[in-house]
Amino acid sequence: xxxxxxxxxxxxxxxxxxxxxxxxxxEFASAAPGQFVMVRVNGAIDPLLRRPFGVFDVGTHTPAHxxxxxxxxxxxxxxxxxxxxxxxxxxHETDLLDVLGPLGKGFDMGDPDEEKLIVGxxxxxxxxxxxxxxxxxxxxxxxxxxxxxxxxxxxxxxxERLGVECYTATEDGSLxxxxxxxxxxxRRLDALQGRATIYxxxxxxxxxxxxxxxxxxGIPCQVSLEGYMACGVxxxxxxxxxxxxxxxxxxxxxxxxxxxxxxxxxxLKWRD
Amino acid sequence: MxxxxxxxxxxxxxxxxxxxxxxxxxxGEEFAEYVDLESIGAFVTKGLSLKPRAGNPTPRIVExxxxxxxxxxxxxxxxxAFILKKVPFLRxxxxxxxxxxxxxxxxxxAELAGRLDQIPEVAALEVNISCPNVKQGGIVFxxxxxxxxxxxxxxxxxxxxxxxxxxxxxxxxxVAMARACEDAGADCLSLINTLTGMAIDLNSRRPVLANITGxxxxxxxxxxxxxxxxxxxxAVKVPIIGIGGIMNATDALEFMLAGASAVQVGxxxxxxxxxAQKIAADMEAWLVENGVDDVKSLIGALET
Numbered sequence: 001x002x003x004x005x006x007x008x009x010x011x012x013x014x015x016x017x018x019x020x021x022x023x024x025x026x027e028f029a030s031a032a033p034g035q036f037v038m039v040r041v042n043g044a045i046d047p048l049l050r051r052p053f054g055v056f057d058v059g060t061h062t063p064a065h066x067x068x069x070x071x072x073x074x075x076x077x078x079x080x081x082x083x084x085x086x087x088x089x090x091x092h093e094t095d096l097l098d099v100l101g102p103l104g105k106g107f108d109m110g111d112p113d114e115e116k117l118i119v120g121x122x123x124x125x126x127x128x129x130x131x132x133x134x135x136x137x138x139x140x141x142x143x144x145x146x147x148x149x150x151x152x153x154x155x156x157x158x159x160e161r162l163g164v165e166c167y168t169a170t171e172d173g174s175l176x177x178x179x180x181x182x183x184x185x186x187r188r189l190d191a192l193q194g195r196a197t198i199y200x201x202x203x204x205x206x207x208x209x210x211x212x213x214x215x216x217x218g219i220p221c222q223v224s225l226e227g228y229m230a231c232g233v234x235x236x237x238x239x240x241x242x243x244x245x246x247x248x249x250x251x252x253x254x255x256x257x258x259x260x261x262x263x264x265x266x267x268l269k270w271r272d
Numbered sequence: 273m274x275x276x277x278x279x280x281x282x283x284x285x286x287x288x289x290x291x292x293x294x295x296x297x298x299x300g301e302e303f304a305e306y307v308d309l310e311s312i313g314a315f316v317t318k319g320l321s322l323k324p325r326a327g328n329p330t331p332r333i334v335e336x337x338x339x340x341x342x343x344x345x346x347x348x349x350x351x352x353a354f355i356l357k358k359v360p361f362l363r364x365x366x367x368x369x370x371x372x373x374x375x376x377x378x379x380x381x382a383e384l385a386g387r388l389d390q391i392p393e394v395a396a397l398e399v400n401i402s403c404p405n406v407k408q409g410g411i412v413f414x415x416x417x418x419x420x421x422x423x424x425x426x427x428x429x430x431x432x433x434x435x436x437x438x439x440x441x442x443x444x445x446x447v448a449m450a451r452a453c454e455d456a457g458a459d460c461l462s463l464i465n466t467l468t469g470m471a472i473d474l475n476s477r478r479p480v481l482a483n484i485t486g487x488x489x490x491x492x493x494x495x496x497x498x499x500x501x502x503x504x505x506x507a508v509k510v511p512i513i514g515i516g517g518i519m520n521a522t523d524a525l526e527f528m529l530a531g532a533s534a535v536q537v538g539x540x541x542x543x544x545x546x547x548a549q550k551i552a553a554d555m556e557a558w559l560v561e562n563g564v565d566d567v568k569s570l571i572g573a574l575e576t
Binding site for chain 1: 295296297298302303305306326327330331332333334335337338339340342344347490491492519539541542543544545546
């Protein structure tokens, strides 16, 4: 669905990372965790293309003044990486945005009896909050958040408020453990009684490590990918990722925007 | 009074001159949620080959000011899967569907044209000649008039459907290419395909696209496209479909003044999946505002 959203708030939550809330059509309340939106930053031709962002949260905004109608909203968490996101960060309350979504295939909620282990790196946490919000309704949930420095560990308080047990690790040791967050994940897996499912979103190196751990231990794992995409609806074929059978002789590409962005990690090709 | 928006394109009567460009509109179905397919003149499928093609490694696309580069590598389902999985949808839409196709040899082009000719749901054929000829050291068919003519005559021999030839702008003399294709039996010429370009990442000192070079499209290429349409329109008798950076009705109408009988909307559909429908509606509104009762009266009406 294509709609005009009005920005309700846009704030820097950590150096370089922003959280934006905007109005959304009522249908957005049923957006699946892991789905994304394509946002047009402005009506000009530079930047030309929409930018994809994971849906961080959805809800209903109740305006402060009495008598106003409650308004469904969506939130996104984004990192300023280039011209488009820099322009986005300069927008204010009441500014309008052209949005397409919710798009793509979201996370599978899995079996309620299993423990849910969520692994996120930096802005990769964006689609994982809505996921955690849904998962905590039925299962115990643990979050493993990693980053280069403390600035890359985002919105942990929000996850804790959901009742999620949070583990953090930074490469420079400025917050939580010093090192990679996959170390904490491995320890939890060692202590695990019963079954679990892993959900991950973040830099490709982190996803590669998490997919390897899941494969070694025979644990189901879903990953959410990013891709350079022009359209978000399966037409440009810019955002494909190699599937598990992919080779130069027998290519096997999956479209991130329509077949994903969430994939079973075993469906994809990873580095050995 | 409602203006006449219909145009006749090599025997096809289109409800309006706005089509969608190959490679930017999937096989039609992908956009059904966003576009009333029966509000546009025609749509063109993703380029088809004999065998399925997986395409290039990623990154395949990158944005540049006012445009984008793509090196998808002609990923497509292949003619067999097209017939099995995509044609049934075409049957359900009352709008001409044009099949775009390409080959690596003249024989492959002819075989595809022959097979597409047999599909009743395919209203017309659009030949992509911007592919390397594997039998002649990889020279791009669309950059050599003789090479292009041999493709067009081979296709012409096996189909009676309207045959559209999509011209590459990556040539010294587009008029020579256009004349060669017209003489070889093309019913219609569409131009321009993407311009070859590249983008470099200074920090990594590497090209941005895995394929190094890619096809440049978007509003930045419009002036080049307009010039080529204008040059070709003066030189040939067959109708022309103008393509290149069309983002709105103004752009589309400018192409018609330059000599195009219809237009294709490409990159704009990525940004607004409903772009073609809106452009068609806005063109009609412009005609009403300006007291033009027939869109055909604008074709080649440029005053110089």
